[in-house]
Amino acid sequence: MLKPFQLHEPTTVEEAISVLGKFGDDASVYAGGTELLLAMKEGLLSYDHLVNIKAIPGLDVVDYDESTGVLTVGATATHRALEYSPLVGEKFSLISDVEHRVANVRVRNVGTLGGNLCFAEPHSDPGVFLLLYDAEVELVGSGGARKQSVEDFILGPYETTREPDELLTTIEVPRLPEGSRHAYIKFGYHERPSLGLGLVARVDNGTLADIRIAVGSVGPKPVRVRNAEERLRGASLADLFGNTQSSALLDEAGRMMAEAAEPVTDLHGSAEYKEHLLRVFLEEALEEATRG
């Protein structure tokens, strides 16, 4: 059962911040509510005031600036909006590819990208693709506006750098380098992902000219694995697949991924099992992203 609360519907970011400031711990931002209402129904969270930020016009706009190559996603844009946006599909196909696989149609229809990031539930997909794009969030609070990389914004399970009176307003996503291809492997038998492994690769003349790797859901937060990227960059495709040497290289990169992701033992499986999965799916993702 949901306990009664008072609903606030500010029409500007400033107004929302001032309502949040006024009621402090008794108030919460409410976007799609797909996480918040569940937690409130269970009695895990309780607020006397909900601030419906969907009432703020324009906070859900998805816009692309051709000259800078940056996609700006408004915090209240839904998973569905990103899944079906022709603009996103054409220029940011990694996003539409992953968004299509988030949750179920009903949650995608209502849940927002901003809500996903601010809740920071570890079993999530968007953190992984946003790390691959080197995306940034913008937050506005009583102390003014600030920008931060998504990588630094998410601190751990249900924990971000957001101050209680701050609103996440936009997510800025720069385009991937020309000629990049991607793979995203989502694995699990539960409602939420047990593992998300994302990879962006650019192949030049049979070698891995550039690579980005990010992992989510297995540990406390999504991570980029820069040492594994470094280790694999420059490898020739012939060296990567199908011989004992390549298998040693992938083992090494797989270990680096496990170290960075810090898999935890939970209902989705043991830490050891997840480490094993990382190695297996690294190879699968590499093949998908490098072979035509």
Add this chain to the structure above:
Amino acid sequence: MSEDHRLQISFVVNGRPVDTEIEPHLLLLDLLRDKLALKGAKRSCDMQVCGACTVLVDGNPVSSCTYLAFEARGTDVTTIEGLADGEKLHPLMEAFIDNAGLQCGFCTPGMILAAKSLLDLNPRPSVEEVKEYMRGNLCRCTGYKKILESIEDAAQRMQG
């Protein structure tokens, strides 16, 4: 919280205008079932997993068990009760009956509404596309095969 926080909302359910006063924490499922006597949408998991409570808001599916009723203001809500045209069943309903796409029927209103939103978006989905889209609607009886067949059959009937 007391009456001062009540909201006056109007929206359309199954083509019928509704004006009502509600509290902000009222869930759409409870508004439909308890105030409007539309019992087609069911409460089962209560956590957006099973889809038994699926209704369409402006044509798109939501879990009414975890969707605040006030969000429906100004929208067009469709429940299973609104699908038939008088005595004439919707092609999806006919296809579910003819293909035995239901047994106990508890999941069926949600299944049919989710399928309707799919066919409105994509009139000729592949089997893979149907499976992918319907992933969030669970059925404890049929084993899904008959449901997939029903949706495929309905897609054909709707092509005319």
